[in-house]
Amino acid sequence: MSELFPRKQIMGFVFSLSLTAVALAVYFLHLSFAIGMFVLVVTAFAQALLQLVVFMHAGETKDKWIIYGKVYFMITVALVTILGTLLIFLWDM
Amino acid sequence: MKIDHSLPLEYSTKQNDQNIFGFWVFLAAEIMLFATLFTSYFTLEHRVGNGPSGSEIFEITPVLIETLVLLTSSFTIGLGIHAMRIGKQKAMLTFFAITLVLGLGFLGFEIDEFITYIHEGATLQTSAFTAILMMTLGTHGAHVTFGLFWGAGIVMQIKKRGLTPETTNKSFIFSLYWHFLDVVWIFIFSFIYLKGMM
Amino acid sequence: MDFLDRFAVPNPSIAIYASMVAIGLTVVAIFAGLTYFKKWGYLWREWLTTVDHKRIGIMYLISALIMLFRGGVDAIMMRAQLAVPDNKLMDAQHYNEVFSTHGVIMLLFMAMPFIFAFMNYLVPLQIGARDVAFPRLNALSFWLFFFGAMLLNISFVVGGSPDAGWTSYFPLAGNELSPSVGTNYYMFAIQISGLGSLMTGINMITTIIKMRAPSMTLMKMPMFTWSSLVTNLIIVTVFPVLTVALAMGSMDRLFGTHFFTTTNGGMDMLWANLFWVWGHPEVYILILPAFGLYSEIISTFAGRNLYGYKSMVASMVIISALSCLVWAHHFFTMGQGPTANSFFSITTMAISVPTGVKMFNWLFTLWKGKIRFTVPMLYSIGFIPLFVIGGMTGVMLAMSAADYQYHNTMFLVAHFHNVIIPGVVFAMLAGLTYYWPKMFGFMLNERIGKWAFWLLSIGFCLAFFPMYITGLDGQARRMYTYSEATGYGALNMVSFVGAGIMAISFAIIVYNVYYSVRYSPRNISADPWDARSLEWATHTPVPEYNFAITPNVASSQAFWDTKKKGHELFSGELEKIHMPNNSGVPFIMGAIFFVWGFSFIFSLWIPAIISTIAILVCLVLRSFEVDHGRYISVKEIEETEIKLRGVN
Numbered sequence: 025m026s027e028l029f030p031r032k033q034i035m036g037f038v039f040s041l042s043l044t045a046v047a048l049a050v051y052f053l054h055l056s057f058a059i060g061m062f063v064l065v066v067t068a069f070a071q072a073l074l075q076l077v078v079f080m081h082a083g084e085t086k087d088k089w090i091i092y093g094k095v096y097f098m099i100t101v102a103l104v105t106i107l108g109t110l111l112i113f114l115w116d117m
Numbered sequence: 118m119k120i121d122h123s124l125p126l127e128y129s130t131k132q133n134d135q136n137i138f139g140f141w142v143f144l145a146a147e148i149m150l151f152a153t154l155f156t157s158y159f160t161l162e163h164r165v166g167n168g169p170s171g172s173e174i175f176e177i178t179p180v181l182i183e184t185l186v187l188l189t190s191s192f193t194i195g196l197g198i199h200a201m202r203i204g205k206q207k208a209m210l211t212f213f214a215i216t217l218v219l220g221l222g223f224l225g226f227e228i229d230e231f232i233t234y235i236h237e238g239a240t241l242q243t244s245a246f247t248a249i250l251m252m253t254l255g256t257h258g259a260h261v262t263f264g265l266f267w268g269a270g271i272v273m274q275i276k277k278r279g280l281t282p283e284t285t286n287k288s289f290i291f292s293l294y295w296h297f298l299d300v301v302w303i304f305i306f307s308f309i310y311l312k313g314m315m
Numbered sequence: 316m317d318f319l320d321r322f323a324v325p326n327p328s329i330a331i332y333a334s335m336v337a338i339g340l341t342v343v344a345i346f347a348g349l350t351y352f353k354k355w356g357y358l359w360r361e362w363l364t365t366v367d368h369k370r371i372g373i374m375y376l377i378s379a380l381i382m383l384f385r386g387g388v389d390a391i392m393m394r395a396q397l398a399v400p401d402n403k404l405m406d407a408q409h410y411n412e413v414f415s416t417h418g419v420i421m422l423l424f425m426a427m428p429f430i431f432a433f434m435n436y437l438v439p440l441q442i443g444a445r446d447v448a449f450p451r452l453n454a455l456s457f458w459l460f461f462f463g464a465m466l467l468n469i470s471f472v473v474g475g476s477p478d479a480g481w482t483s484y485f486p487l488a489g490n491e492l493s494p495s496v497g498t499n500y501y502m503f504a505i506q507i508s509g510l511g512s513l514m515t516g517i518n519m520i521t522t523i524i525k526m527r528a529p530s531m532t533l534m535k536m537p538m539f540t541w542s543s544l545v546t547n548l549i550i551v552t553v554f555p556v557l558t559v560a561l562a563m564g565s566m567d568r569l570f571g572t573h574f575f576t577t578t579n580g581g582m583d584m585l586w587a588n589l590f591w592v593w594g595h596p597e598v599y600i601l602i603l604p605a606f607g608l609y610s611e612i613i614s615t616f617a618g619r620n621l622y623g624y625k626s627m628v629a630s631m632v633i634i635s636a637l638s639c640l641v642w643a644h645h646f647f648t649m650g651q652g653p654t655a656n657s658f659f660s661i662t663t664m665a666i667s668v669p670t671g672v673k674m675f676n677w678l679f680t681l682w683k684g685k686i687r688f689t690v691p692m693l694y695s696i697g698f699i700p701l702f703v704i705g706g707m708t709g710v711m712l713a714m715s716a717a718d719y720q721y722h723n724t725m726f727l728v729a730h731f732h733n734v735i736i737p738g739v740v741f742a743m744l745a746g747l748t749y750y751w752p753k754m755f756g757f758m759l760n761e762r763i764g765k766w767a768f769w770l771l772s773i774g775f776c777l778a779f780f781p782m783y784i785t786g787l788d789g790q791a792r793r794m795y796t797y798s799e800a801t802g803y804g805a806l807n808m809v810s811f812v813g814a815g816i817m818a819i820s821f822a823i824i825v826y827n828v829y830y831s832v833r834y835s836p837r838n839i840s841a842d843p844w845d846a847r848s849l850e851w852a853t854h855t856p857v858p859e860y861n862f863a864i865t866p867n868v869a870s871s872q873a874f875w876d877t878k879k880k881g882h883e884l885f886s887g888e889l890e891k892i893h894m895p896n897n898s899g900v901p902f903i904m905g906a907i908f909f910v911w912g913f914s915f916i917f918s919l920w921i922p923a924i925i926s927t928i929a930i931l932v933c934l935v936l937r938s939f940e941v942d943h944g945r946y947i948s949v950k951e952i953e954e955t956e957i958k959l960r961g962v963n
Contacts, residue, residue, distance in 0.1 A: 102152030116652035139521040150555035164580030245580035248572040
């Protein structure tokens, strides 16, 4: 039975639940907007990285660097698109 | 079909290896799809017209339940893939079944949430904010729905054909898809709900 | 009757009725011809169900040429309307429809399939592969593109053409100001073909990364393959943005949401933003494969290795990253502040640096080369100065303060035609001439081809350079006429003459095909141009499996090494070859998507639901299907090889 529950995945799950709990702090504690956003950005990206490495096995084949490169490139472009649009419409209009 | 026995079954043929790689490329495209929805959401977030704003309609309880259900399902499908790799077909099918049931539960809560919004006067046509909220949640929900049918199809194929290079390959790709939906949900949870209620 | 009214054309004219008759007669003629010559079975078995990348490439090519004709007719109509002041040839509505469809067709249904044609045909050959990574998905991509194009093309006889420009800016494209179904056609036709493009992107990236001949490292890939890899990376990055934007626009028009409206919080500028997040990288999607083709052609006919291979690759990668950083330069005048405009201004100007690097590399490749002035080479040499002019005016437009003067004038129209025609269209014509013998087994006539080149270049200069002047004088684009007092008349007449010369040169290209089919010698070798890269190392016509033995390459000029340095390309024993089976499902799915799009365009909900279910059923059937492909035996390969070698 225990072979069905590898340590790595259990630890991953526990860690992912803790990150959710930390993120909830922004709801229950009265943090400033800047600190709240900081907490959310850190927990969300940590959670994403956790899923990518532990559960999605992104690094298990020899295509490791191409897969990581592709995903990181996409995340960069995604952030550029989001921040660029906000620059145009909210911060500088 | 050449089968390389030194690799896990889902990577064992050339076509299998290509399928997994191609699916990673597809997931990269999905990142941009959801990023566009987030771009629009952040732009339209405060443009509520005569309708309600996020802090007026969001509730923490259903959202938290949905998050926990989806995180757990992401964990169980990970266990399912582990079971598949050590050749335990029965355990794998059990984990897949649990995953799909959790997915169904998630969808139930989400539909209930939508009905509540509509009762509170936040429909698709109310304002730019409600439209982009429902479209972002709806796109994620449609992915989950599609995943439920896809997963069910894979379970049926494994029951019929056992663990072959094809069925394990499909299962692994499905698990990538499911984990990805979990990641997207985390961003929805953080930057739509928690940010909106902060 | 109420039900049928919606299919009527809202603004009919004699030209539209005439084209209805023409379309009807063409369809009847095609059906009658296929039946009379008993070609239905051949068409279905050999083309409609094919998953062979070479045949799909040729189908893309034929579609692109047909769409070039359609878009070209639109162009001539526009120039004729503007040739003299206060012209009454077309009214404002008709003119709006013509420039909208001209843009959509030329970019999405002419240029895109043209580059996909070359990618499909060449990439597997250049990397020594037997097919693409997902052959059936490739067929599906083609049929989605094809039926998307058909959907847009029936718009002007059923229900009305899109008339809000190829950019379809809201609120103009909203229900209130564009009440006809035209903009629905725009949304769904592009959505369907866009899905196809996204699939091609995934397919090509996987093919290039995973299916290269084992000895071909990334830095030994031919330049066209490199450009395809970078292009498809951009496709996968930006097409999802278009998908979402179109979905939001469709929901505004069909379901009354308020994304881009001017009421209830909607924001029309968001459409322009999302459109250009996709739209700007899209122009690099078109130009990079063109750069790839020029690199192949210039190196072949200069008789030298491509100068600066590594810097060519690096500049393309930099262009691809920068292309996603510049989109706001399309709407400097929309109201955002100087910080945002300065940022996007600087990134835009930065793109000219890697592009300049590529220009110098081509010039250095030509330097001290033994240049052969063939038709493909003439197009490539013509491209360099003309494209530089277009690039320079691009830098002018990139300066956001100055852009307030140029914005929305003919200056801009001149600029983007100046980069797209010498950049993309010349490359496509050069590639067409260059690869024609590989595809069809005979060469196009050189003398007629040179006539076409010179007329096209002269016509191009006459048609577009005057627009720079009228644009700076203030002639606005998308206006259907102007008064005599403006003084634009003479230069617009020059443009019209130029457009006419371009039309003649396209007619000459068509005549060249006809002439060469009849008179061109068929006993040419597999390498008629004395070329350098791997696609020329196989037989002509290319056998189904491309290469009997997977080639062993030592550089990006593998075939040249074989000819000049005695490099052994093919060694080892023949083995049986695995090939994918043909399938009719992609064609059928494409047809269902056509019905799906049509039902949404006209808000026919029952067929919309039925076709949605039918699409899902196709996916389920595909998932449960067991198809391991088939094998070509060693004996069969030997027979084919002996037969093909006999021809050479």
